[in-house]
Amino acid sequence: MKTRKVGIIGLGHVGAHVAYSLAVQGIADELLLVDMKEQKLTSEVQDLRDAAAYLPHRVTINAGDFADLKDCDVIVNSVGKIELLETHDRLSEMDFTIKAVRGYVQKIKDSGFDGVLINITNPCDIVTRELAMGLGLPKGRVFGTGTGLDTSRLLSALARQTGVDHKSITAYMMGEHGALQFAPWSAVSFRGMPLDEWAKTDERFRFDRDALQKESIGGGWVTYVGKQCTEYGICTTAARMVHIVLHDEKAIMPASMELCGEYGEEGLFVGVPCLIGKNGVEQVIELPLTDEEKAKFHDCCEGVRKNMEHLKDLY
Known part of the structure; x- marks a missing residue:
C-alpha cells in the first residue's frame, strides 16, 4: 500500500495547525516539515x-529540507509573517511572502517534486500564481485555498440564519481572497x-444579503483581532483539500485557480468553484452568473491585476 506523504513548508500558527490536522485526522501517513528556523522545526x-x-x-x-520534498504527494505552502496583517490588508504581506517564495521555489523544483502543491500564504491568489510559474508543473497541480475558508464562513452564516x-x-x-470577493x-x-x-x-430566507456577505468577508479579522492569528x-480548509487530492474525490469546492478564458478572464489566479482530484484542480466550474454578478467578478479580477502591478517593484 502506498504511503501518503505530505510536506509542509512554514511552521507558523497555520502551518503547525495544518500538520496537526493532517495527523489527528489520519489524512497523511507521513509528514515532512520544513522551516528556516531550525529550533522551531525541531520543537x-x-x-x-x-x-x-x-x-x-x-x-x-x-524534519527535512527542500530537497526532501521530492517524494511528497502533496505540499502545503504556508510561509508567512502574520504580524504584517495589522494593517487589515492581506497585501501588506506581499513584500515578505513573494520574496520568500522566490527564495525557495527553485529548490522545490530542483528536488524533482512532481505532486500537487496547495498554497495558503497570502496574498493567496498572487502567491499561488508565483508558485505555479516557478514550479512549471502541469496546469491545476498548483492551486490555493483562496475563497475556500471565506465560503465556509458564508455556509456557517447561512446555516445560522435559516x-x-x-x-x-x-x-x-x-x-479575490480579500475585500473584493463576493x-x-x-x-x-x-x-x-x-x-x-x-x-x-x-421569511427565514429574506435576510440582508449584503450584511451577511460583509460578515463572511470580515470574519478573518474578527478572529485576528483577539488572537493575532x-x-x-x-488549517481545516487546507486539510480538506489535501484529503480530496489524496483520495481523488473529484469534489467541488472553491480554490484559487488560474483562469484561461473561464468567466471571460485569463492571466491570473482567483477564487472559483473547482473540481479537485488526484491531479489537483481538474476543472474550473463556470456558474451561470447574472450580469450583475459577472460585473462584480470582473471587478474582483481587475483588483487582483492592480495588486499584481506591485510585483514589478519586487524583482
Whole structure:
C-alpha cells in the first residue's frame, strides 16, 4: 500500500495547525516539515511526535529540507509573517511572502517534486500564481485555498440564519481572497431549491444579503483581532483539500485557480468553484452568473491585476 506523504513548508500558527490536522485526522501517513528556523522545526516535530502515540492510527513525522520534498504527494505552502496583517490588508504581506517564495521555489523544483502543491500564504491568489510559474508543473497541480475558508464562513452564516444544516447548502464566495470577493446569490441553493424560491414563501430566507456577505468577508479579522492569528478555519480548509487530492474525490469546492478564458478572464489566479482530484484542480466550474454578478467578478479580477502591478517593484 502506498504511503501518503505530505510536506509542509512554514511552521507558523497555520502551518503547525495544518500538520496537526493532517495527523489527528489520519489524512497523511507521513509528514515532512520544513522551516528556516531550525529550533522551531525541531520543537514542532517533537510536539507532533508526542501526540502521535495516542492517535488511533499511525503517522510518521520528520524534519527535512527542500530537497526532501521530492517524494511528497502533496505540499502545503504556508510561509508567512502574520504580524504584517495589522494593517487589515492581506497585501501588506506581499513584500515578505513573494520574496520568500522566490527564495525557495527553485529548490522545490530542483528536488524533482512532481505532486500537487496547495498554497495558503497570502496574498493567496498572487502567491499561488508565483508558485505555479516557478514550479512549471502541469496546469491545476498548483492551486490555493483562496475563497475556500471565506465560503465556509458564508455556509456557517447561512446555516445560522435559516436553520438549515450547512451540509445541505450550496454556496460560494468568489473572486479575490480579500475585500473584493463576493457571494453570487443566484447560485445559492438548499438541496436543489434556489434561495430566491425559498424566499418567496419563507421569511427565514429574506435576510440582508449584503450584511451577511460583509460578515463572511470580515470574519478573518474578527478572529485576528483577539488572537493575532488565524488557525483552525484555514488549517481545516487546507486539510480538506489535501484529503480530496489524496483520495481523488473529484469534489467541488472553491480554490484559487488560474483562469484561461473561464468567466471571460485569463492571466491570473482567483477564487472559483473547482473540481479537485488526484491531479489537483481538474476543472474550473463556470456558474451561470447574472450580469450583475459577472460585473462584480470582473471587478474582483481587475483588483487582483492592480495588486499584481506591485510585483514589478519586487524583482
